[in-house]
Amino acid sequence: METHAAYKSRWLPWVLLAPTFAILLAFLYYPTLETFRLSLYRVAFLGLRKKFTGLANYKELFTNPDYLHIFGNTVVFAFFVVMLSMAVGLALSILANQKVSGWRVYRILLIWPYALSPAVAGVIFLFMFNPQSGIVNYILGATLGVTPDWLTNPTLAMMLIIFAAVWKNVGYNVVFYIAGLQNLPGSVLEAALIDGATPWQRFWKITFPLLSPMTFFLLIINTIYAFFEAFPFVDLLTKGGPNNATNILIFNIYRDGFEYYKTGMAAAESVILFIAVVFLTIMQFRVGEGRVHYGS
Amino acid sequence: MKRLATVVGLSMLIGFAFAAQKIxxxxxxxxxxxxxxxxxxxxxxxxxxxxxxxxxxxxxxxxxxxxxxxxxxxxxxxxxxxxxxxxxxxxxxxxxxxxxxxxxxxxxxxxxxxxxxxxxxxxxxxxxxxxxxxxxxxxNPILYYNKDIFKKAGLDPNKPPQTFDEVVQACQKIIASKAAPKCITWPLHSWFVEQWIAEQGAMLANNDNGRSARATNVYINSEAMKRIMKWWKGLYDKGYYAYTGKPEDWDGANQLFVSQQAAMEITSTSDVTFHQNASFENGYTLGTGFLPVPDGVERNGTVxxxxxxxxxxxxxxxxxxxxxxxxxxxxxxxxxxxxxxxxxxxxxxxxxxxxxxxxxxxxxxxxxKAAFDQLLQSKANVATQGALIGPFPEVRTIIENMIQEVFQGKDLTKALAEADAKADKALKDYNSAVK
Structure with missing residues (x-):
């Protein structure tokens, strides 16, 4: 059977690919290369003036305690966001996958937060967690008699932006996990049931391994989310405060680049972020390969 | 018919020509x-x-x-x-x-x-x-206050506090009488610090605030700054000062004052119209006063x-x-x-x-009037002229981070010295990039 040669001419595929490549070149490859180049300069005023400084920006990044603090925050933030949003997403989708009355409503409600734009979600959290006039402290004060200063305490502030980012992304994980759960082969689970496996055993020995391709896919997507898409929560809720406690790399890149006009530093930080995420993704593929079952 | 078309066409062309001539x-x-x-x-x-x-x-x-x-x-x-x-x-x-x-x-x-x-x-x-x-x-920044809360607390509603100590005394009465849950608010913003430095006749940068030559040294570790921070930290520790926890949150401070959770707010005169409308809508009497200044220091003016x-x-x-x-x-x-x-x-x-x-x-x-009088009474000198600092936005964040560190209990002298060094470095980097 012919599996290739859908196109008779040799150049037609290239012509059809050309628009995609043109866009990738202009909006992805060229800016990426430009970022690498700029990270070697000290740049003033968004590029009006620049001076070659070699690796000075990188040296600054790895010796300045403020930047090291930001790297630490980023790792903590990304770790908890990925772990929590996937664990919570899986737990909720197993519940939502039960055949109970009103399951349609539950599923919609679970997916809903994902449909909000992060900016809107950030503003909602800002209102809810306002220490003096927010609903959360109103309820906590009325029931438990405590009103925590959510945004002035470094630990609470970090917990809050992690919570916001997890809340926003759980819906995405639920969609994919429910899809995965519905495609599980019923016969295997039935056989396990007949053999007397407990629900706990059925989950860990059968459901979870069978879901591994989905988990692997979501792990990568969630990692990218945690590193690149948390900006609005930090910008709207804490602005990196108190005292840099919630300043993560993606927010600091924006701040250095567009508020302080240190384009060179911002470029160097982008390169670090880029390398970190590429490295993590490669690692995940390496480690994942042996453990993920794609079925037959 | 043909001629008519020509005339119409020509007049349109002329019209375009005139339109195009507009600068x-x-x-x-x-x-x-x-x-x-x-x-x-x-x-x-x-x-x-x-x-x-x-x-x-x-x-x-x-x-x-x-x-x-x-x-x-x-x-x-x-x-x-x-x-x-x-x-x-x-x-x-x-x-x-x-x-x-x-x-x-x-x-x-x-x-x-x-x-x-x-x-x-x-x-x-x-x-x-x-x-x-x-x-x-x-x-300029001025003091807005809620006259109704002042009355409830037994304060003279026509005498807003003028100095740091008077603010503390008013706060004691307001909190003790439970007239309002919080006493005073303003956005955690470096702008207010800059104003209080100018009020004391002190400077924020060398070379006459960067006016006689390019500034090369930012003065964060100064006596003027210590006076401000000691007072502010005192208000914060006693629960008199309220803010949302987010730096530069202008709306948050306005909200605290308008919802009558705080008796006083320090913010920009550009909000006078907003505050007049808000006090009318929310049914309280608004008062305005000068920006309170440190005690024992002659009022020098605002920037x-x-x-x-x-x-x-x-x-x-x-x-x-x-x-x-x-x-x-x-x-x-x-x-x-x-x-x-x-x-x-x-x-x-x-x-x-x-x-x-x-x-x-x-x-x-x-x-x-209060807003404008304060401006007109400002003395014209280098302090009220305001600092010219290239990387000012970054210096502002450094100051705001320092304030939050002090709130969290960091030693004031150490926090100021560190912030000072950071600001000097930011200035040095900026200066070397533009020269």
Whole structure:
């Protein structure tokens, strides 16, 4: 059977690919290369003036305690966001996958937060967690008699932006996990049931391994989310405060680049972020390969 | 029939030719909401009365976004003619080299307008003795207070606290009498710190606040700063001072005051109109007073905050002249009166003040008066002239981080010394990049 040669001419595929490549070149490859180049300069005023400084920006990044603090925050933030949003997403989708009355409503409600734009979600959290006039402290004060200063305490502030980012992304994980759960082969689970496996055993020995391709896919997507898409929560809720406690790399890149006009530093930080995420993704593929079952 | 078509065609062509002759001027600003509408109306008026010129005003987001957009546009060779730039961006604007020093281009017959600026404003915007830009929206911080809460707490509602100690004493009464859950609020913003430094006659940077030569040293570790921070930390520790926890949260501070959770708020005079309306809507009596100052220090005055209008380089002479015509019209006596009444920003021309006096505006609107008196009573010296620091936005974040560190219990001397070193380094990096 012919599996290739859908196109008779040799150049037609290239012509059809050309628009995609043109866009990738202009909006992805060229800016990426430009970022690498700029990270070697000290740049003033968004590029009006620049001076070659070699690796000075990188040296600054790895010796300045403020930047090291930001790297630490980023790792903590990304770790908890990925772990929590996937664990919570899986737990909720197993519940939502039960055949109970009103399951349609539950599923919609679970997916809903994902449909909000992060900016809107950030503003909602800002209102809810306002220490003096927010609903959360109103309820906590009325029931438990405590009103925590959510945004002035470094630990609470970090917990809050992690919570916001997890809340926003759980819906995405639920969609994919429910899809995965519905495609599980019923016969295997039935056989396990007949053999007397407990629900706990059925989950860990059968459901979870069978879901591994989905988990692997979501792990990568969630990692990218945690590193690149948390900006609005930090910008709207804490602005990196108190005292840099919630300043993560993606927010600091924006701040250095567009508020302080240190384009060179911002470029160097982008390169670090880029390398970190590429490295993590490669690692995940390496480690994942042996453990993920794609079925037959 | 053919002839008719020719006539119509020709007249259309002529029409186009005339339309094309209009000089198009682009004006980028950072005012959204009601202020956009205000600017649009003024621009319409101008276009109607100046048929040869067509000004197009565009809202470009925050002050920072506007400056970024202007620099990028200039890099690509199509800069807007007029850009609104915030006061702390002045040194940056000069260094960017994309603007012309405006004073050199003002035609002789209109030079009088430059001499008409009220002194504190002229002081701030003259860099090296020259106006580099046309002052526009100018403001100061003042004290807003809730007279009803003052009465409930047994305080004189017509005597707002004038000094740091008086604020503390008022707070003791307000909190003890449970007249309000919190006493005072203001955004955790470096701007207020800068004002209190000027009030003490101290400086924020060397070389006369960066006025006599480029600043090379930021003074964060100073006696003036210690006085401010000790007082502020005391208010915070006793639960008198409230803020949302987010730095630079202007709306959050307004919300605390308007919802009557705090008895006093320190914020910009540009919110006078907002606060008057809010007090009416929420049913409390608003009072205004001068910015409280440290005890035992003579009140020196405040620094003008806000923004000015800059003219970019590299346009044909006709366009540059048209842009200047608009700029001087837009900020003339009559328009400044309108602008002040509509927003609460200062009328920055002496002649506008005269018009307002003649209308008894200030006697009829005492809230505006407190704001304006404070500005006029400011002494003209290097301290109230305000600092010119290239990386001012970054220095502001350094100061705000320091304040939060001190709130969390870090030793004041250590926090100030560290912040000082960071600010000096930021300044050094900036200076080496622009030179």
């Amino acid at each position: 198009k001027i682009n004006f980028w600003h950072a005012f959204g909401g009601g202020r956009t509408a205000f600017i649009e109306r003024a621009v319409e008026d101008f276009n109607y009365t100046h048929p040869g010129i067509e000004v197009k005003a565009e809202y470009k987001g925050s002050y920072r976004d506007t400056l970024n957009a202007a620099i990028l546009a200039a890099k690509q060779g199509n800069a807007p003619h007029i850009v609104q730039i915030f006061e702390v961006g002045s040194q940056m604007a000069v260094d960017s080299g994309i603007f012309v020093p405006i004073q050199d281009y003002v035609p002789a017959q209109l030079k009088f307008q430059l001499d008409d600026y009220i002194k504190p404003v002229a002081n701030y915007y003259r860099i090296g003795g020259k106006f580099n830009s046309i002052p526009w929206n100018s403001s 003008v905050g806000g923004a000015s209008l800059w003219l970019t380089k590299g346009h044909p002479q006709k366009e540059q002249e048209a842009a200047l015509t608009f700029l001087l019209w837009f900020t003339n006596t009559e328009n400044m009166v309108r602008w002040h009444k509509g927003t609460g920003y200062f009328p920055v021309l002496n002649s506008s003040v005269k018009v307002l006096d003649w209308e008894h505006w200030f006697t009829r609107n005492p809230a505006y």
